[in-house]
Amino acid sequence: MPSVDWRWPKQHRPRWKFRRGQTCGFLVFLLLAFLFLATHPTTRTRVPIFNLPRGPTYFLLRQRIAWLPQHNLNLPPPEGKNGRYVKFSTEVSFLGWNNCLNERLMNAHLAYTSNRAYVFNDYWWANQHYQFPPAPEGGASTPFPALLGGPVVGEAWTPTTGNASAVSPYHQHPRSISKRWWEKVCPPARRRIFNLAVLKHTIPGGGRDAPGPAIFEFWQRLLSDAPESCVEVINDESVPGAEHDDFPQVFDLGFWGSRRLLDLWAEFAASPVSRLLHPxxxxxxxxxxxxxxxxxxxxxxxxxxxxxxxxxxxxxxxxxxxxxxxxxxxxxxxxxxxxxxxxxxxxxxxxxxxxxxxxxxxxxxxxxxxxxxxxxxxxxxxxxxxxxxxxxxxxxxxxxxxxxxxxxxxxxxxxxxxxxxxxxxxxxxxxxxxxxxxxxxxxxxxxxxxxxxxxxxxxxxxxxxxxxxxxxxxxxxxxxxxxxxxxxxxxxxx
Incomplete structure (x- = not known):
C-alpha cells in the first residue's frame, strides 16, 4: 500500500509568517496577557493557569527595589562599598505579619541609632495566613515595600508631607538596603558576625530578661563601636559559650509580651523610623x-x-x-x-x-x-x-x-x-x-x-x-x- 503524505498541500499550507510590526505587537499582547493574569482582581481561591504563581509576582516592585539609588557601590560612606550596614539574620519568619513587623521596626530603629543601614527582606507568610493557598513548597513571600513605606524599606530619610524641599535632619544616615544588595555589597568575607546565642545571656541587668533600655543599649554599643562596614547578627548554638533560646531574636516574644519594652516608647515613637512610616x-x-x-x-x-x-x-x-x-x-x-x-x-x-x-x-x-x-x-x-x-x-x-x-x-x-x-x-x-x-x-x-x-x-x-x-x-x-x-x-x- 503506497504511503500517504499527510502534509498540507503546498499551495494550501497556512502561512505563519509575521511582519516585524506584527511580531512586536504579538509579543506585547503576550506580555500584557501575562501581566493581566498576574495582577487581575481575583478571589482567594484562584486556580493557577499555565502553572503561574497563585499570588502576585510583584515584578515591577521588585525592579524598583533593585534600582534603589543606594544600591550603588560608588556612593560615599556611610553608603556604597565602604558604607555601614547591619543585617539581623535572626528576624522571625513564617509567623503573622504583625509578629514580624514589630521586631523589624525596632531593629530598624536600632540600626538608625547605630548609624548603620538596615537590611530589609521579604515577609515570609505563615502558611495558614497566606491569601492564595496552598502556599508553594518552601513558603510564600511578599516584598516588604508592598506592605508599608518609609525609611525601613529603603526610602529617603525625608518627610513625605509638609515642606518636602527642606533638608531632613536625618538625611546623613545611610538608607536601608535590600537583602539582595547586601549579598553584593557585603560578601561573607567582609562580615563581622555577632552571635546572639553567645551574647544575649551576657546583657547586663538580666540577660535575655533585662530591661528594654539595657537590651537596646547593649546592642547599640556593639553595632556603633564595630569598625567593620558589614555586621550580621546570627544565632548559632553549636559554638562554645552558646545557650539555647526558644526565641532567638534581639527583641523577642518575651520582650514584646512584657512591660520591659515600655521604657523604649518615647524614643521609638520619636524616631524617624516611626515618624516617617507610611502606607x-x-x-x-x-x-x-x-x-x-x-x-x-x-x-x-x-x-x-x-x-x-x-x-x-x-x-x-x-x-x-x-x-x-x-x-x-x-x-x-x-x-x-x-x-x-x-x-x-x-x-x-x-x-x-x-x-x-x-x-x-x-x-x-x-x-x-x-x-x-x-x-x-x-x-x-x-x-x-x-x-x-x-x-x-x-x-x-x-x-x-x-x-x-x-x-x-x-x-x-x-x-x-x-x-x-x-x-x-x-x-x-x-x-x-x-x-x-x-x-x-x-x-x-x-x-x-x-x-x-x-x-x-x-x-x-x-x-x-x-x-x-x-x-x-x-x-x-x-x-x-x-x-x-x-x-x-x-x-x-x-
Whole structure:
C-alpha cells in the first residue's frame, strides 16, 4: 500500500509568517496577557493557569527595589562599598505579619541609632495566613515595600508631607538596603558576625530578661563601636559559650509580651523610623479604590439585615468612624488559652497613658473572675461588642464638641460567617448609620495579598480605634496611630 503524505498541500499550507510590526505587537499582547493574569482582581481561591504563581509576582516592585539609588557601590560612606550596614539574620519568619513587623521596626530603629543601614527582606507568610493557598513548597513571600513605606524599606530619610524641599535632619544616615544588595555589597568575607546565642545571656541587668533600655543599649554599643562596614547578627548554638533560646531574636516574644519594652516608647515613637512610616503604594491604592466605590459609607451594600444603600459621600468617612478589631478564627481557641493562664496585654497596648490601661479595664491578677472577664474582652459576643461600641462612642463624644460625633463602624475582622451578619444587624439596630467590614473591601490581587496592611491603615485613619489588647495587630495600629499624631483618648481596648 503506497504511503500517504499527510502534509498540507503546498499551495494550501497556512502561512505563519509575521511582519516585524506584527511580531512586536504579538509579543506585547503576550506580555500584557501575562501581566493581566498576574495582577487581575481575583478571589482567594484562584486556580493557577499555565502553572503561574497563585499570588502576585510583584515584578515591577521588585525592579524598583533593585534600582534603589543606594544600591550603588560608588556612593560615599556611610553608603556604597565602604558604607555601614547591619543585617539581623535572626528576624522571625513564617509567623503573622504583625509578629514580624514589630521586631523589624525596632531593629530598624536600632540600626538608625547605630548609624548603620538596615537590611530589609521579604515577609515570609505563615502558611495558614497566606491569601492564595496552598502556599508553594518552601513558603510564600511578599516584598516588604508592598506592605508599608518609609525609611525601613529603603526610602529617603525625608518627610513625605509638609515642606518636602527642606533638608531632613536625618538625611546623613545611610538608607536601608535590600537583602539582595547586601549579598553584593557585603560578601561573607567582609562580615563581622555577632552571635546572639553567645551574647544575649551576657546583657547586663538580666540577660535575655533585662530591661528594654539595657537590651537596646547593649546592642547599640556593639553595632556603633564595630569598625567593620558589614555586621550580621546570627544565632548559632553549636559554638562554645552558646545557650539555647526558644526565641532567638534581639527583641523577642518575651520582650514584646512584657512591660520591659515600655521604657523604649518615647524614643521609638520619636524616631524617624516611626515618624516617617507610611502606607505602601499598594495599600494607598486600595484605600483610594474603596473610597471611590463608597465602601466606607455603605454604597452598594445589600446582604443581611436590610442594610441601606447609601450614595458615596465626598467628605472624609474616617473622621466619624469607629474602627473595631474583631479577631476571631484562631482566636476562638487562642483567647481561651491566653486567658486561662492569666496572660496580660501585648506590646504597646500596655502603655500606661492609654485610657483603658490607666483606668485598669483589664482585671487584676487576683480578681477571682479575671479569666471570665478577660475572655469576654478577648473574644466578645455580639451583644458585648454592641455595648462596648456604644460606650466608647458616648465617652468620645462627651470629650468632643458636637461636630465630632461617631456615625459609622468599620469591623477589622477575619470573621465571615453568621456571627458577623448577626453583629452587623445588631449594630444597625443600635443606631449606627453605616457598617462596613473587611469582607466588603474591593481588592485586586496585590491588594488582597496585603489586605492586613490595608485594614491597619483604615484603623490608623479612623477617628477612634478599639483594639484587642492581646493582639500584635492592635499593638502595631496603636504605634502607628500615636506616632502619626492621634491622641491617646482615640485608642481604646475591647
Amino acid at each position: 505602601s503604594r499598594i495599600v494607598e491604592s486600595a484605600i483610594e479604590k474603596n473610597l471611590d466605590a463608597g465602601v466606607f459609607v455603605g454604597a452598594g451594600r445589600g446582604f443581611g439585615g436590610g442594610r441601606p444603600i447609601v450614595s458615596p459621600s465626598k467628605r472624609n468617612p474616617f473622621e466619624r468612624m469607629l474602627a473595631v478589631h474583631l479577631r476571631r478564627g484562631d482566636y476562638i481557641e487562642h483567647c481561651a488559652w491566653m486567658c486561662s493562664w492569666g496572660a496580660g496585654h501585648y506590646g504597646w497596648a500596655q502603655l500606661d497613658f492609654l485610657p483603658d490601661v490607666a483606668n485598669r479595664r483589664l482585671p487584676a491578677s487576683d480578681d477571682p473572675q479575671r479569666e471570665e472577664k478577660a475572655l469576654k474582652m478577648c473574644l466578645p459576643g455580639a451583644e458585648d461588642l454592641v455595648w462596648r461600641a456604644a460606650e466608647v462612642k458616648r465617652e468620645w463624644e462627651a470629650s468632643r464638641n458636637e461636630a465630632e460625633t461617631l456615625e459609622s463602624v468599620y469591623l477589622l475582622t477575619n470573621e465571615s460567617g453568621p456571627f458577623l451578619e448577626e453583629l452587623v444587624v445588631a449594630l444597625y439596630a443600635a443606631g449606627w448609620k453605616t457598617i462596613a467590614t473587611t469582607q466588603d473591601l474591593r481588592l485586586n490581587m496585590e491588594q488582597t495579598d496585603v489586605s492586613v496592611a490595608v485594614d491597619m491603615e483604615i484603623a490608623r485613619r479612623a477617628a477612634v480605634f478599639v483594639g484587642n489588647g492581646w493582639s500584635s495587630f492592635t499593638s502595631n495600629v496603636i504605634h502607628q496611630r500615636l506616632a502619626s499624631g492621634k491622641e491617646p483618648m482615640s485608642v481604646r481596648l475591647l
